[in-house]
Amino acid sequence: MKRLLASLSCVLLFACSSDKNLAGASTVETENACIINVVNINSKPAANVVARIRPLWYVEGVSSNSAVTQNNIQDATLEVAADSLGNIVMDSINFDKGYIEIIDGNSGVFQAIASSDLKKNKLTTMQMEELGSVTGKAALPEGTDYAWVQIYGTDKIVKTNKDGEFTLDSLPPASYQIRAILPDEQATIGEASITISAGEKSDIQALAKPTLENEQLxxxxxxxxxxxxxxxxxxxxxxxxxxxxxxxxxxxxxxxxxxxxxxxxxxxxxxxxxxxxxxxxxxxxxxxxxxxxxxxxxxxxxxxxxxxxxxxxxxxxxxxxxxxxxxxxxxPDSLVKAIHSITLIDFENQKLESAFDYGDGPREWYFHPQDTNVTTTPSSENIQDAFESSKERGGYVFHWKSTSKTRGKWSMIGSRVSRVPSSLEGIDSIAFYAKGKGELGFAVEVLNEPTGKTKYVDYLDSTWKRFCFTPSDFVEGDGEFGNMGWDFVKPRVTTFTIWIVDESEMWIDDVILYGVNRDNFN
Structure with missing residues (x-):
């Protein structure tokens, strides 16, 4: 993300004061408004200074080519000018908590501001003080020439030198949160809380490595x-x-x-x-x-x-x-299986249909040869004969043979498991039990335009074996016969198919997806 886009949906209105006779108040209408009286170092009114109010999360943006850019977060910065008496009148603010920053010449003020504070029905005075500065160092990763150093709640951003050293100047006396980030804005490499004193130059040495425990939401x-x-x-x-x-x-x-x-x-x-x-x-x-x-x-x-x-x-x-x-x-394993896996089909009801209800009923599976060159036993018209009781598997399995007059022909079972394309990017693995002889394949497909599939290929043994594979085991997409690869298919899956090729025979049971659940198909 190169820039944050604000979604400041609510405007908080502050009914801070109904007293029109506040000391030092301007002639501006102050009914239901808050007044901040800003004074210079010499305690005289800071006439016509400009206050910039930003949310706590504001930092100045960095472009992809590592140049400083204006952070164009919509409504993130509120600018309010003081009148000739140094009074700043506010009747609204676009965030709960933030900072107010005023800099005029060599003096300024930087303070936290919150809607709850403004609702206290008080006239607030802010005293300008001499600006200070700070130096420090960020530990640059190997191969990195520089980092950006930002201050939360301000538009200040500086570039370190090749050794990670930096200077932040023209800072009003206050406490600040700063961080150092890599040029591409993808990682924070250092952060610190600093305190600036009036007219002084501080040195914070090295920035601390960021940790999740120290995050401020x-x-x-x-x-x-x-x-x-x-x-x-x-x-x-x-x-x-x-x-x-x-x-x-x-x-x-x-x-x-x-x-x-x-x-x-x-x-x-x-x-x-x-x-x-x-x-x-x-x-x-x-x-x-x-x-x-x-x-x-x-x-x-x-x-x-x-x-x-x-x-x-x-x-x-x-x-x-x-x-x-x-x-x-x-x-418990039973809980993980229940909410983090799907048994697509288990054949226990001796029907070629899904093992779970999609919300509008189970999905039917189909069984057919590629074309008239392929013969299956049983035939698709006698599909009930394919369900067999297996002592080894402790239930029913699906069994068929496939013969072909020409090489490379297949027969298959499959199902359009989703009426609309479904994202299955979270799949950890796919598993099923099978035995037999010959080549088998498992395909995940998209039948909506643009169509495509990804496939896994293996060979059957004469004894029952658990086949388990992850997305990395799919054949790399090459476009041949619609094989577009997993990355193409995973966000919009519609169909699963399982096939055998040429002179083959397969018994199959319990086809399970791990890492997803039935809500992925809704």
Whole structure:
């Protein structure tokens, strides 16, 4: 994300004072407005100075070619000019908390400002003081020539030298939060809290390495409340004491331009601000001609009383807070299987149909040869004969033979599992049990235009074997016979097919997808 785009949806109006006879007040109408009286170092009114008010999360932007650019976050900076008596009158502000900055010549003031403070119905005085400066050093990664150093709540940004050294000057006395980021805005390499004294030059030595524990979520531009119930489908209820819930984003419910290109800035807390462990299953915001989408898996511990999730986004150069598979640690296997896998088909009802209800009923599977050159036993007209009871598998399996007059011909079972294309980018693996002889294949397809598929190919053994493969095991896309590869197929899957080729025979059972659940098909 090269620039944050503000989504400041609410304007807070402050009814701060109804007294028109405040000392030093201007002739400006002050009914239902707040007044800040700014005075110079000599305690005289700071006439006509300009105050710039920015949210806590504001930092000046950096372009992709490492040149300083104006951060054009809509409505992020409010500019208000003082009158001849140094009075600044405000009747609205576009954010809850921020900073007010006033610089005039060699003096200035920088203070935190909040809507709650402005509502105290008081006349506030701000004293200008002599400006100060600070020097420091950021540890540059090997091969990096420089970094940018930014100050939150200001438009100040400086470029380090090749040794990571920098100077920030013309700073009003105050406490500041600063950070150093790489030129592409994808990573923060140092941060610090600094205090500037009037007329003095400080040295903070080296910036500290950023950590997730020291993050301040007030520095994120956007937050959304997500009721926990909205993340839990009816088929998942009743939920376990400790479980994992899913948040899925797409172009209709999320503006991906407001987040980092890789989704590193996403965070989740409960309604009380307690951090929640989560895993970013996938994030797709930049692939050309592919719908933007993402999925997050959030762990909810049984000891907590979570009612709402708070999702934060909108911070450049954020650390990656996505956890590993630890979010599933210690959960019962039965729970993980129930909410994080799908049995596509298990043949137990001796019907060629899906093993679960998609919400509007199970999906039918089909069985047919490629063309008249292929003969199957049983035939597609006698499909019921293909269901066999297996002691080894402890239930019913599907069994057929395939013969062909010419080489390279196949017979198959398959199903259009989704009426509309579905994103299955979060798939961890696909598994099934099979035995027999000959070559087998498994394809994931898109039958909506533009069509294409990706495929996995292996060979059958005479004894039962568990075949398990991940997306990296699919044949690389080469365009031959519609093989476009996994990256082409994964955001809009419609169909699964399983086939055997030439003189082959296969028994198959329990086709399972891991890393997704039935909501991925809705």
């Amino acid at each position: 007030e520095q994120w531009a956007h937050v959304r409340t997500i009721p926990l119930d909205s993340t839990i489908s009816d088929w998942m209820k009743p939920i376990a004491e400790t479980t994992v819930v899913f948040v899925r984003l797409n172009e209709t419910n999320f503006d991906f331009s407001e987040a980092m290109d890789n989704g590193n800035d996403i965070r989740f807390t409960d309604q009380s601000g307690n951090r929640l462990a989560f895993k970013r299953a996938f994030w797709n915001s930049t692939t050309p001609d592919t719908p933007q989408s993402a999925e997050f898996q959030i762990r909810i511990d049984g000891s907590s009383s979570v009612e709402n999730l708070e999702m934060y986004w909108g911070k450049t150069a954020a650390l990656d807070a996505s956890a590993s598979n630890d979010i599933w640690a210690s959960l």
